[in-house]
Amino acid sequence: MADNDPKRLLAAKPKLSLKRPESRGVMLGLLRRILQENGRLFVREYAVAVVCLVLVAGTTAFMAWIMRDVIDEIFVQGNRAAIVSLPIVIFLAFAIRGAASYGQGVLLARIGNNIVARYQRRLFTHLTELSVDFFSENRSAHLAARINQNVSGIRDTLNLTVTSLARDLLSLIFLVGVMIWQDPLLSSIALLAGPPIAIMIGKLARKLRVATREMIDVNARVLASMQEAAQGITVVKAFTMEAPLRERIETLIQTAETRSNRIASITERTTPVTEMVAGLAIAGVIAYSGYRAIVYGYSPGAMFAFITALLLAYDPARRLARLQVQLERAMVNAAMIYEILDLEPRQPDPSNAPSLAIDKGEIAFRDVNFGYHAGEQVLREISFIAPAGKTTALIGASGGGKSTIVSLVQRFYDVESGAILIDGQDIRQVTKRSLRSKIAYVPQAPYLFEGTIRDNIRLGRPDATDAEIEEAARQAQAEEFIVNQPQGYDTPLGENGVTLSGGQRQRLSIARALVRNAPILLLDEATSALDTRSETLVQEALELAMKDRTTIVVAHRLSTIVNADQILVVDGGRIVEGGTHAELVDKPGGLYARFYALQTRTQGDDIVALA
Known part of the structure; x- marks a missing residue:
């Protein structure tokens, strides 16, 4: 089906997109930012974790170093005292290593959980501060799914950095030190495997950045589509949309699977090369050291200690070889979190903006022009006054701009030109929080x-x-x-x-x-979902609520606004008529009169009785 074409589906990306972290400079800058924002908050915890990791690295190297004494003292020289002392020392080394591993594991988990919790709070706070237009441009389900995937990126970046430097790198350094201490020549042979592996990892990491971002976007769309289907399940079943939606989700899932398989292929591409190069180096060392022990009578303890150190060094070396690949994935997630956090609200409060002070509650529109998109005017030269403590009703055809007026009063958007005043105060010059705290709002949905x-x-x-x-x-x-x-x-x-x-x-x-x-009440089709009985009851409640409050009512049903103090007819983004019900209903050729005539024909005498 054309609607399920993978290229077309993937082309419909969300509008939230900033600079992709595809250069080394950007990645290093991101890492510095993460460390600056989080490092100092956990200095003590990280210090203790690093000590534990150093102990793990040290005891690992110690196990290789002591193998020389184990072989020479026990198996070669038959030292009875060493049979007791060396096993005790080895047991203590393992005990220290176990305790240190537990300590660093718990500490890093707690730090990571705290980081995730802090960024979740920070993200939610920031999202609530962003303008309404941000949520109009980005699907909420996709946004939630993407955040859910990305939020662990900062934690993983820090944990990978700390564990790799304090455990794997130190373990490798200590073990290489043991190898060099035992035999410098063999050590140089073993270390020849490092450069080709490093070059290969660098090339793969660049490919992984782009693939990881694509996978995150696709997975977010899969989760978002499932969430939307669950939220709209009644519509799905009512229109028998199960089959086409399944096909659409299947396309996204298949694409996500393909992207995930590509990442797995890139990530695991290091394994066979690393294994072969490392295996060649280890095999060469074993062959050469065995030859020297047999021909020249080198100490078997020294050779065994060297080989033990070499074998133990393989694991931290392998993890360090994969570090850049893992770090790239974590930092792509972290970068996508910062894309959101770095978004500036499009309607910031002016510096030192005062709170809105309500005296009477008069609302005035002065030559207001507004459009949601460039070149598409929704309101044109709108001017009117909603008197304090009175009810102003807006009526007109759908799409005329009535609900937009209600949105502008709450400063969900800023006007392109003109001004909106409340008791003479331009709402752009006061804090949004104080403005909205003075307004009660009932939306249409x-x-x-x-x-x-x-x-x-x-x-x-x-x-x-x-x-x-x-x-x-x-x-x-x-x-x-x-x-x-x-x-x-x-x-x-x-x-x-x-x-x-x-x-x-x-x-x-x-x-x-x-x-x-609140002193100001905005009703946007507040009774549109009610049956006739409920509408009558709620209308009585609203009339009580509107008493002595400045109220703007958007309505299609004339029965809900016939008692308004003034009625404004909005058509094509302009106010074309204004007055009371009695004044407008008798206006020859008037738009309101036509609305009234149409509704009285369809509703019988209901409006006449209310009027």
Whole structure:
């Protein structure tokens, strides 16, 4: 199927993309940043871990060094005292090594877990500070899946660096020291294997950077697609979308598998070459040392100690050979985390911005122009005043700009030109937090969060008492269904309140706005999901809530706005009419009059009775 073409699917990448860390300079800079941000926080813990790793490295080298005495003293010279002393020393060395390995393992795990937790907090805090347009441009499911994969990259980078330097590198140095002490000539033969392996690793690492980033992106898309399918399962089943979605996911999974196999191939490409080169070096050393022992009578203890050191050195050397490959993968993940952390909010508060001071709550739009994308104007020269303590209704065809006006009042976006004032204060010159704390908002599509019903209402004002929460629920006509839930107000909600009807979710959203008790109330199609009975009940609650508050109401149903203090008709991004219901309904040829006539024909006398 064309829709499942792998190239087309993979071309639809998310817009979040910064400079790829494909040069050595960028990678070194990233490593310095990670060390600067985290190193000093764990100086003591890392110091103790390094001591433990040094003990591991030292005891490993000691085991090779003492083999000379074991062979010569016990097996050659038959020293009875050595039969007791040397095994005790070897046992103590293993005991120290075991304790040190446990200590460094626990310490590095704790440090790593703390780093992951700190970056998770930091990421969430930063994401909540980013502008709404960031989330419009990046799919939330893909973003969550990518973060879940990337967040361990910084921990892995630090742990790999510490363990490789303090354990593997020191072990190798100590063991090479033992080898040189025993036989410099043989040591030089064994070390010839190092340069060709290092050159090969460097070439493979460059290929791995690009492959790793591609794999992370594809895996994130797989997880995101599964998450979206789970969230929209009712739509999936209603439209029998199971088969096409399975095909789409299968394509992504197959692509992810291919990318993962490529990375495995690149990563493991070092193994056969390393094994063959190291095997050749070890075989040569054994043959030459055996020849010297047989022909020239060299000490078997010295030869055995050398070979033991050489064999023990193989493991840390192999790990160090793979270090760059492993580090590249970890740092690609870390770099993708910093791509998010380095994003600057597009709507920063001005330096030393004051808090919004509400006196009356008047909202004024002055020649506002706005578009979500360059060259696409949504609002054109919008000017109006929403009087303090009064209700202003916005009505018009879909796509005319009504909801955009509500978004701009909350400064989800900044205007291109003109200004929005609240009690004479330009909302761009005050802190966003103080602005939004003075606003209660009921969106068209209600959203409920993980937790209980009580928790969701309390999100409107965290310091609200249980009595205030229950009163807000009663005003929103929500208590009648809340008390019938298994645990009442303490009933846990499914994902986005999936166990509740649309009208019930909307009434909880209205209760959340009511408990906020803010001087400005924004209602964006707040009753659109309610049936006629619930709409009537909630409308009574909203009329009580709107009393003495500056309210902007977006509505399609005229029955919800006929009593508004002023009604503004928005069409094509402009305000084309304004007045009260009585003034507009009798305006010959007016757009509002046409809306009214259309709805009265479809709804009978409902509006007439309310008017």
